Amino acid sequence: MAEITDYAFRTIAKKYGAGLTFTQMVSADGVVKNNFKTLRMLTFSRDERPIGVQLLGNDPEIIGRAVRDLVKFKPSVIDLNCGCPVEKVYGNQMGAYLLSQPEKLAKLVSVMVKNSNGIPISIKIRLSPKDKVNVLENAKIIADNGASIIIVHARNKKDRYNIEADWEWIAKVKDEVNIPVVGNGSVFAAEDAVEMMNQTKCDAVLVARGALGNPFIFKQIEFLKRGEKFTPSIEEIARVAVDHVTILEKEQDFIISLDRAKKNIIWYFKYQNGIENLIDELYSAKSFENLKEIINTHSNNLLDGKYCQVNVDEIKEKFNSRVLFWLAKEE
Numbered sequence: 001m002a003e004i005t006d007y008a009f010r011t012i013a014k015k016y017g018a019g020l021t022f023t024q025m026v027s028a029d030g031v032v033k034n035n036f037k038t039l040r041m042l043t044f045s046r047d048e049r050p051i052g053v054q055l056l057g058n059d060p061e062i063i064g065r066a067v068r069d070l071v072k073f074k075p076s077v078i079d080l081n082c083g084c085p086v087e088k089v090y091g092n093q094m095g096a097y098l099l100s101q102p103e104k105l106a107k108l109v110s111v112m113v114k115n116s117n118g119i120p121i122s123i124k125i126r127l128s129p130k131d132k133v134n135v136l137e138n139a140k141i142i143a144d145n146g147a148s149i150i151i152v153h154a155r156n157k158k159d160r161y162n163i164e165a166d167w168e169w170i171a172k173v174k175d176e177v178n179i180p181v182v183g184n185g186s187v188f189a190a191e192d193a194v195e196m197m198n199q200t201k202c203d204a205v206l207v208a209r210g211a212l213g214n215p216f217i218f219k220q221i222e223f224l225k226r227g228e229k230f231t232p233s234i235e236e237i238a239r240v241a242v243d244h245v246t247i248l249e250k251e252q253d254f255i256i257s258l259d260r261a262k263k264n265i266i267w268y269f270k271y272q273n274g275i276e277n278l279i280d281e282l283y284s285a286k287s288f289e290n291l292k293e294i295i296n297t298h299s300n301n302l303l304d305g306k307y308c309q310v311n312v313d314e315i316k317e318k319f320n321s322r323v324l325f326w327l328a329k330e331e
């Protein structure tokens, strides 16, 4: 997830059992030009493997060169984004636009495979814009041109992130191709992941928004598969939130990290009482020390039962539809 799955986020997700994480999407053009910001976004450390990197682009020549460059870093998977609905991306004929360009898609997949030196290529798609059957055609093109994995985000471009994902199409893609299929969309709890696997027979589940402030979901999925339950205590949530802030503090420059840390802290505590108080406190925080104090005070207040009951369903609804922006004042 753009501006989210940085080193801190991935490290904590992995600690709680994520089987594979991804660095943030980067432009293939930026990779071949050695753009500083681009390279920084795709940097990962060796002990993060297995880890994937994701490219955005539409020019076979540039994509091929970018894959060749990426091979040197030895990622575990190289993915092509064919699902991004953002206008800036779609309007430039990249991301989800490629879903309606079968010939281009075929060419891009084959050029990636040819240049990957054996590193598995994955392609992340959405359901197709008009006729969902088209998703099966795209899946077939992807498999026939040598990709190793298909990741299916079971919504179409128009629906962005707003409606329930339509998992039926993950099952249909699974029936259509002989390569591993990763299901994605609307996995907000361990129960959803297990249900998706049972319903669609997909080979793996990709968790996106469900992992925001909730690295525990990966452990919860593992537990649930064994018929057990794992619930982190407030103390554990606070400890992980402080660790998250500490890693961010070391990894990135001050302005980016401070804002990013605030965002993540809110996510960690989003379903707990007192979230509005926490948000108010965080807005004016000016240092990492300050953030850690706020987390500790907040978790102590929670343990002491100082806050009124929040309506979790209301927060969930707001959060799932507004993602990052749910904190912005509604007009």
Ligand SMILES: Cc1cc2nc3c(=O)[nH]c(=O)nc-3n(C[C@H](O)[C@H](O)[C@H](O)COP(=O)(O)O)c2cc1C
Residues within 6 Å of the ligand: 001, 002, 004, 024, 025, 054, 081, 083, 124, 153, 161, 165, 184, 185, 186, 187, 188, 206, 207, 208, 209, 210, 323, 324
């Ligand atoms: C803030 C945000 C940023 C995202 N960035 C990317 C991205 O860079 N690449 C990508 O393939 N998907 C990206 N996605 C989409 C997610 O990977 C995922 O497909 C989508 O959120 C659906 O899963 P969910 O309903 O479980 O959240 C992003 C989603 C969000 C909310």
